[in-house]
Amino acid sequence: MPSTGLDPHLVRERFPALASGDVFFDGPGGSQMPAEVIDAMVAYMRGSNANLGGAFRTSEESDEVLERGRAAAADFTGSEPEEIAFGANMTTLNFQLAHAVARTLEPGDEIVVTDLDHDANVSPWLLVAADHDLVVREAPIRAEDGTLDAEALESLLGERTRVVAFTLASNALGSVTDAGRIAAAAARAGALAWADAVHLAPHRRLRRAELGIHVLLCSPYKFFGPHLGVAAIERSLAERLPADRVRPAAEWPPGHRFETGTQSHEAIAGATAAVDYLRSLGHGDLDAAFEGIRDHEESLSRRFLEGAAELPGLDLYGIADPARARERTPTFCFNLGDGDPRAVAAALGERGIYVWDGDYYALAPMRALGLSERGAVRAGFLHYTTEDEVDRLLVALGELAG
Numbered sequence: 117m118p119s120t121g122l123d124p125h126l127v128r129e130r131f132p133a134l135a136s137g138d139v140f141f142d143g144p145g146g147s148q149m150p151a152e153v154i155d156a157m158v159a160y161m162r163g164s165n166a167n168l169g170g171a172f173r174t175s176e177e178s179d180e181v182l183e184r185g186r187a188a189a190a191d192f193t194g195s196e197p198e199e200i201a202f203g204a205n206m207t208t209l210n211f212q213l214a215h216a217v218a219r220t221l222e223p224g225d226e227i228v229v230t231d232l233d234h235d236a237n238v239s240p241w242l243l244v245a246a247d248h249d250l251v252v253r254e255a256p257i258r259a260e261d262g263t264l265d266a267e268a269l270e271s272l273l274g275e276r277t278r279v280v281a282f283t284l285a286s287n288a289l290g291s292v293t294d295a296g297r298i299a300a301a302a303a304r305a306g307a308l309a310w311a312d313a314v315h316l317a318p319h320r321r322l323r324r325a326e327l328g329i330h331v332l333l334c335s336p337y338k339f340f341g342p343h344l345g346v347a348a349i350e351r352s353l354a355e356r357l358p359a360d361r362v363r364p365a366a367e368w369p370p371g372h373r374f375e376t377g378t379q380s381h382e383a384i385a386g387a388t389a390a391v392d393y394l395r396s397l398g399h400g401d402l403d404a405a406f407e408g409i410r411d412h413e414e415s416l417s418r419r420f421l422e423g424a425a426e427l428p429g430l431d432l433y434g435i436a437d438p439a440r441a442r443e444r445t446p447t448f449c450f451n452l453g454d455g456d457p458r459a460v461a462a463a464l465g466e467r468g469i470y471v472w473d474g475d476y477y478a479l480a481p482m483r484a485l486g487l488s489e490r491g492a493v494r495a496g497f498l499h500y501t502t503e504d505e506v507d508r509l510l511v512a513l514g515e516l517a518g
């Protein structure tokens with residue numbers, strides 16, 4: 117698929133928040149929204165606001181909003197509309213789905229989690245393991261470059277493994293996992309492949325079915341939409357998992373069985389517009405859009421890594437070699453000398469550069485890197501980031517290091 121040659125200056129005009137001149141490097145915590153997403157939400161609330169299934173215009177329009185939302189989420193995740201469940205956020209959906217699958221397991225069955233994951237794909241498994249006498253095994257990361265040790269993960273899989281829960285990319289370190297390899301290993305063991313796509317979603321095309329992933333979770337607020345969660349659940353699994361639901365929902369299509377109560381219709385309208393926005397970057401083609409995004413982000417990563425290597429006292433965790441920029445997302449975790457990450461983030465904030473500090477709920481990666489106590493600064497770029505903004509960060513870090 118030819119790249120679209122994405123020009124961040126053109127896309128920025130579509131994002132009202134970016135006109136402020138502030139530098140939004142808090143993308144891994146949440147992205148900004150283009151005007152068309154905000155407009156879609158407002159239009160729903162102004163003109164179509166109703167509950168579903170009624171015999172009148174606004175209710176029929178609400179039904180259509182849901183239908184379009186499922187189609188968009190299915191296209192975005194590489195799934196079918198019947199396999200989609202919307203929810204409050206990824207964490208809530210994952211607790212609910214982990215609870216459902218645990219009810220089908222036997223004491224002594226095993227779950228594999230990874231040290232690269234955000235806690236939202238670890239704690240649900242620890243809690244259901246305690247409730248159902250399951251065993252949780254943790255796959256390690258390589259401390260030298262913050263990547264998942266896939267061989268070590270494979271060695272943990274055995275005849276009792278029922279779920280392999282892993283992230284597609286680290287929200288702390290930007291490392292991307294080999295999802296096809298992990299899903300294939302899970303399949304060989306007869307286990308479910310359970311992927312957290314939250315961090316990867318704004319950076320790469322998602323391909324749930326093609327990669328053999330059974331459950332894939334993401335959050336539209338990380339990919340230019342509103343606060344909302346999406347689960348894509350492979351049809352036969354969604355059909356057989358027990359779902360906590362009210363009786364009238366018994367006949368719903370498989371994925372929707374995991375939706376409880378009334379959804380945020382306005383957020384679903386916004387998420388649909390976010391997928392449309394992304395498609396527009398590829399002239400109607402999501403594959404092409406993500407080729408353009410990846411190329412642009414790779415060049416930003418290279419620029420940052422080359423500049424960071426010149427900064428005395430900057431300790432970068434994760435892949436630091438500019439030649440490996442394509443293997444990671446443009447999310448960078450670092451400390452400056454013995455500086456307090458919070459103070460560094462605040463000093464950058466005063467310069468209009470918004471970064472995160474702490475552990476970003478990535479408890480296992482921080483523990484593996486010996487950063488549980490101290491934490492680190494995190495700067496995350498998105499496709500609307502410009503080279504000038506990267507340079508602003510490098511200059512500011514240079515000043516703070518000095």
Ligand SMILES: Cc1ncc(COP(=O)(O)O)c(C=O)c1O
Binds near residue numbers: 287345
């Ligand atoms: C990798 C990753 N997984 C899961 C989550 C949790 O997502 P949500 O806020 O939708 O529950 C986050 C949020 O930052 C994340 O970065």
